[in-house]
Amino acid sequence: MMYADFYRRSVVTPEQFWRDEAALIDWNTPFSQVLDYAKPPFARWFVDGKTNLCHNAVDRWCETQGDQPALIAISTETNTERSYSFKELHVEVQRWAAMMQALGVRKGDRVLIYMPMIAEAAFAMLGCARIGAVHSVVFGGFAANSLASRIDDARPVLIVSADAGSRNGKAIAYKPLLDEAIALSSAKPSRVLLVDRGLAPMQRVEGRDVDYAALSAAHLEARVPVTWLESNEPSYILYTSGTTGKPKGVQRDVGGYAVALAASMKYNFCGRAGETFFATSDIGWVVGHSYIVYGPLIAGMATIMYEGLPICPDPGIWWSIVEKYKVTRMFSAPTAIRVLRKQSPEFMRRHDTSSLQALYLAGEPLDETTSAWIAGELGVPIIDNYWQTETGWPILSIAKGVEDLPTRLGSPGVAMYGYKVRLVNETTGADCAANEKGVVMIEGPLPPGCMQTVYGDDQRFVDTYWTQDGDAMLYSTFDWGVQDADGYYFILGRTDDVINVAGHRLGTREIEESITSHPNVSEVAVVGVQDQVKGQVAVAFAILKDANLGTAEQDIMAVVDRQLGAVARPARVYFVTQLPKTRSGKLLRRSIQAICEGRSPGDLTSIEDPSSLQQIQRALFASL
Ligand code: ATP
Ligand code: MG
Numbered sequence: 001m002m003y004a005d006f007y008r009r010s011v012v013t014p015e016q017f018w019r020d021e022a023a024l025i026d027w028n029t030p031f032s033q034v035l036d037y038a039k040p041p042f043a044r045w046f047v048d049g050k051t052n053l054c055h056n057a058v059d060r061w062c063e064t065q066g067d068q069p070a071l072i073a074i075s076t077e078t079n080t081e082r083s084y085s086f087k088e089l090h091v092e093v094q095r096w097a098a099m100m101q102a103l104g105v106r107k108g109d110r111v112l113i114y115m116p117m118i119a120e121a122a123f124a125m126l127g128c129a130r131i132g133a134v135h136s137v138v139f140g141g142f143a144a145n146s147l148a149s150r151i152d153d154a155r156p157v158l159i160v161s162a163d164a165g166s167r168n169g170k171a172i173a174y175k176p177l178l179d180e181a182i183a184l185s186s187a188k189p190s191r192v193l194l195v196d197r198g199l200a201p202m203q204r205v206e207g208r209d210v211d212y213a214a215l216s217a218a219h220l221e222a223r224v225p226v227t228w229l230e231s232n233e234p235s236y237i238l239y240t241s242g243t244t245g246k247p248k249g250v251q252r253d254v255g256g257y258a259v260a261l262a263a264s265m266k267y268n269f270c271g272r273a274g275e276t277f278f279a280t281s282d283i284g285w286v287v288g289h290s291y292i293v294y295g296p297l298i299a300g301m302a303t304i305m306y307e308g309l310p311i312c313p314d315p316g317i318w319w320s321i322v323e324k325y326k327v328t329r330m331f332s333a334p335t336a337i338r339v340l341r342k343q344s345p346e347f348m349r350r351h352d353t354s355s356l357q358a359l360y361l362a363g364e365p366l367d368e369t370t371s372a373w374i375a376g377e378l379g380v381p382i383i384d385n386y387w388q389t390e391t392g393w394p395i396l397s398i399a400k401g402v403e404d405l406p407t408r409l410g411s412p413g414v415a416m417y418g419y420k421v422r423l424v425n426e427t428t429g430a431d432c433a434a435n436e437k438g439v440v441m442i443e444g445p446l447p448p449g450c451m452q453t454v455y456g457d458d459q460r461f462v463d464t465y466w467t468q469d470g471d472a473m474l475y476s477t478f479d480w481g482v483q484d485a486d487g488y489y490f491i492l493g494r495t496d497d498v499i500n501v502a503g504h505r506l507g508t509r510e511i512e513e514s515i516t517s518h519p520n521v522s523e524v525a526v527v528g529v530q531d532q533v534k535g536q537v538a539v540a541f542a543i544l545k546d547a548n549l550g551t552a553e554q555d556i557m558a559v560v561d562r563q564l565g566a567v568a569r570p571a572r573v574y575f576v577t578q579l580p581k582t583r584s585g586k587l588l589r590r591s592i593q594a595i596c597e598g599r600s601p602g603d604l605t606s607i608e609d610p611s612s613l614q615q616i617q618r619a620l621f622a623s624l
Helices: 003-012 014-024 053-065 086-102 119-131 144-154 175-184 212-217 255-267 286-298 317-325 334-341 368-378 458-465 508-516 553-564 589-596 611-622
Strands: 033-039 042-047 069-075 080-085 110-114 134-137 158-162 164-167 170-173 191-195 209-211 236-239 249-252 276-279 302-307 327-332 358-361 382-384 420-424 438-443 466-469 472-483 489-494 499-501 504-506 521-531 535-544 572-576
Touching: 003 014, 014 033, 014 042, 014 255, 042 255, 053 086, 053 119, 053 255, 053 286, 069 086, 069 119, 080 086, 086 119, 086 212, 110 119, 110 144, 119 134, 119 158, 119 236, 119 286, 119 302, 144 175, 144 236, 144 249, 158 175, 170 175, 175 191, 191 212, 209 212, 236 286, 255 286, 276 286, 276 317, 286 302, 302 317, 317 327, 334 368, 334 521, 358 368, 368 382, 368 508, 420 472, 458 466, 489 508, 499 521, 504 508, 508 521, 508 535, 508 553, 521 589, 553 572, 572 611, 589 611
Parallel strands: 069 302, 110 134, 110 158, 134 236, 158 191, 191 209, 276 302, 276 327, 327 358, 358 382, 499 535, 535 572
Antiparallel strands: 033 042, 069 080, 164 170, 236 249, 420 438, 438 472, 466 472, 472 489, 499 504, 521 535
16 A cells, blocks of 8 residues: 555544554444544543453463463573463463552552563553553662652552662662652552562561562462453553653553554554564663553564663674564664674674564664664664654654655654644744754644643643644644655754754754764764854764774864755864763753753753763863
8 A cells, every 4th residue: 555545544534544443452342432632632532442451462362372472581681581472471460460459459540660671560561451550660770769759740559669670790779779769759659569589688668568479479370350441541651751851741541552552563563463573672661661562462472571781691682582582573772773883793693683574763863874784784674763752652654564665864754644743843833844944743633542641730731742723733742853855754853952053053963963974983962052152053072983093073073064064063072982861872962061051960860871971071171
């Protein structure tokens, strides 16, 4: 089918379109209405329909392929590998559901999951979904204050956690962080369920802490029927990554999410039941929710959960997993591929990756150098896809399952079905012409699967994301982009990060892309810094592949001059060995910019390694 026709149908007659897609999942009670958009911008999909995420992910596959693998948990940290068939997963999720019920969890209650990448984390999520409890997964290893603010916002009745995570062979004790977070919070959970991996000693709080091993013994073969939920009841809360400031509690529904994931598994990821999917993300992020846990299982695929670094025990580890489990579709992030590019390709070439049919990358702009490199190594299409925690599934990409449109280097692709994407001029509010830069917006109603509201704060949802445009309402992605004459979009950076040099508006991404095309640059961050004459100037922090090659500031500037013109030339280029990133691998440009302007770096709760900011400080200081 032609994608253009498919897309047109999805936005011109959305109710017909999504009614058909709803058949991809099981419904216990049919819906009476496809869409209720009586109170914009709040969209309600599949009204009165009753379904359940756990049923669609687990139960419905038990009869047809119950003995096939469903969840494969691999840890190179503890050297363990466990595979669960759909039937075994069915047993596990019922056990978890029973345990949570025994601890007082009821439909609509929140359960906070603060867990490493172990199978039990997925059991807990699916167990919640089974009984209609609302999970709120918080990235494991987040500091106590980040965790405390999420506890206060979600007010969980139960927290599920473990003694420790592990990174590079070193245990990271979670329990002391959790205890500290609970002490800091004002909404104290009455129960904490703890999985003891034997990695770090734990102190138990009498009357509150419950040991998984002991409790599960009483519920080994528990039978817990699925709780059928109205499509618009909440399934989970997930906080955005916090790259631009205080994270927002994204609340998602049940039916719309299940249908959107099923559709994306079919049209974007082209996964078939019985095949294996491998997303290298973490369950603490949206990719982990949609494409480690729910998406692949809803499609009847086996999914891989991987705990460990991409380079340990050696940089071939991911490809050995692809080989062993015959992974057909893989999902990762550009930042991880850049890490691999710094390693010898020999490790990758040792493995037979011929089962792999495509690699999907998301999370940050995918630069052409990284994309071309990994495409060359793997010999498969690299599919960029652009989306957000808020949307739950891709906004821009190539839907290969509909039509194999050519990809375009540097572009995540075209608008995905269901999304009425519009580029809007920031000052005039008018729609942009081809090749004119603007803010990426989506005309409401958002398609199924997207956020319903900000948890507990409808007003914040409306105020933060939406603006009125005539009769329509527009959702802002807060990203800045441009569309070419053929409909392909290019994301130029976040709206916060647009640099205004003497009246010329430049996306940080454009300059970064140009700088990474220098053969000796492996990574770069560009920020706009206040300047008395030009208003703002671009300043770059670059990581060199080989510091001994004598690459100089002028060499970098010359590349930008040649490709973008002198107006985009950074005022300074500093060399560092590390860049500040969030734990989800996104550049913290706002903190770099603050330091450059002599301000405090702001909220650093999501930073991966604070010493990276000291490097920025030192680089600036040395140049004074
Ligand atoms: P916060 O909203 O709390 O500041 P965040 O925006 O980093 O955090 P996420 O929802 O995890 O949280 O990230 C979504 C953002 O990541 C997008 O808005 C966009 O800026 C960026 N992004 C994701 N995928 C791509 C992509 N393929 N190309 C370019 N940018 C991307
Ligand atoms: Mg965001």
